[in-house]
Amino acid sequence: MHNKIHLVIFLLFRIKNVDTETGWNVQILRSVWIISAEIRYLLSEQKKFQNKSKNIDEVYQSVFFRCIMFLSYRVTFLCNVLGQIHYTSESPVRYFFYEKVVKWCNKIATAQKLMEEVKAEAAGKNISVTVNIFHSRFIKKDRAKLEEEIIKFGKTYDKNGNLDKQSGIWIATSIVEASLDIDFDYLFTELLDLNSLFQRFGRCNRKGAKNVTMYNCYVYTQLDEGDFILGNKGFIDKTIFELSNKAIHDINGKLSESKKQELINRYLTTENISQSHFIKKFREKYRFIDSISIYSFKKNENKLRNILSETIIPETVYEKYKEEIDTISQKLNSERLTAIERKCLRSNILQYSLEIPYYHWNSYEKAMKKGCVHQYQSINLSPGEKIKVMQCRYDEMGYYRIEFADDVD
Structure with a gap:
């Protein structure tokens, strides 16, 4: 042909x-x-x-x-x-x-x-x-x-x-x-x-x-x-x-x-887009930033945006590379690593991850609590950082969310 x-x-x-x-x-x-x-x-x-x-x-x-x-x-x-x-x-x-x-x-x-x-x-x-x-x-x-x-x-x-x-x-x-x-x-x-x-x-x-x-x-x-x-x-x-x-x-x-x-x-003039959602959100954040006083935030506190995504490793990817991922995770828990070594190992695990909308993960968590999906142990990147393993469809067309009957987006 x-x-x-x-x-x-x-x-x-x-x-x-x-x-x-x-x-x-x-x-x-x-x-x-x-x-x-x-x-x-x-x-x-x-x-x-x-x-x-x-x-x-x-x-x-x-x-x-x-x-x-x-x-x-x-x-x-x-x-x-x-x-x-x-x-x-x-x-x-x-x-x-x-x-x-x-x-x-x-x-x-x-x-x-x-x-x-x-x-x-x-x-x-x-x-x-x-x-x-x-x-x-x-x-x-x-x-x-x-x-x-x-x-x-x-x-x-x-x-x-x-x-x-x-x-x-x-x-x-x-x-x-x-x-x-x-x-x-x-x-x-x-x-x-x-x-x-x-x-x-x-x-x-x-x-x-x-x-x-x-x-x-x-x-x-x-x-x-x-x-x-x-x-x-x-x-x-x-x-x-x-x-x-x-x-x-x-x-x-x-x-x-x-x-x-x-x-x-x-x-796309300022006048034409003055009532757009984009401009309204921009002004809202601008007013918020303008109102911030010195030392009003505590350490690690972030009020500028909501959490919009979650980093996950698809179940099929984890099963395929389980030995490599678990080995790297164990190395990351070692106290003898330099900052550069830790950064490299962390990047090696993240290559198996992707970002999904947070409401996808939220819906999945609800399903886990009801026993509808398998709950995997999270992968440790550092004492305060973990990556979740998620049951989902992942193939040549990428990630697909599992739909649940009572999903509320």
Whole structure:
């Protein structure tokens, strides 16, 4: 199977040529119905092409025919998995020979679900496709390996100085939107806010070395209402999101650096965001800090923030590396260690750990008290510091929380 067909299952979008010299050519995707007429169009194109040749081997070896065939069967799947897909019958197939694709999700759970569905679909249709996932809920050891892999995959040039021609799909979260020097050919992302969006754009045609004659960045602007901050739930500032959505509403085509700056200056002004959750929390903390008097805190007292996360070692990871982890823990209890030796040993254990939201651990503790899950002995790092071992699912897609019937987030 031609490796450039690997990406077909992701790329059923309305495409049109535009003349641009910039690195980003953007289309904003909004909800549309994919109706049976469009499926019939694809099937008719498949039949027309098949009738053009009497040689059946020639037909089935044609990349064009196979693209049409795959697309015919995947219209509904794409709508369910990616959402808000904008498609027309404007000769789509000739634009589906993509190389490197990154799909950005705002939530880890969304990224994991997307990967599961894509891999299941590919396996069901016997399609060989390379799909990877990268987010913050991998143990440090695995995160380092994934970071190395995405950097290697996302290089602009090969060893001969030519444009690198690897093909594949990475599904990622905001963990890779900054600091990493990676370069993808096409980008699909949920909107979070303008600053985050422009950071993500910077991972597509990063060096400006690729020929951009059609859209290479696609933005999904419709999110679940539960994603927006309301009380103690949600994580997206609705005011800033809506301003960002308004800013990009009419973008259709090339987006220059000067235009990006203009949008930020016009929409994300102090006045516009004055009533946002972000500004309200900022002012609240500022007033608190301003009110602090000298020596008002006791040693180790921290009132500036609540505990937001918990460091844990997944059960399966602990069982796999139990001998090594226990040996290091025993060494850490020795009084003969220098500060540098203790720091190195501590880092060696932490490579098997990850950070989870504190309410995940809180829910797990309640389940332990009820005898619903196994209670492991904590790993000692120092006399006053321990890492908990937690029963959870952990695999190639990272950490999954165990859901309990009486969970209260």
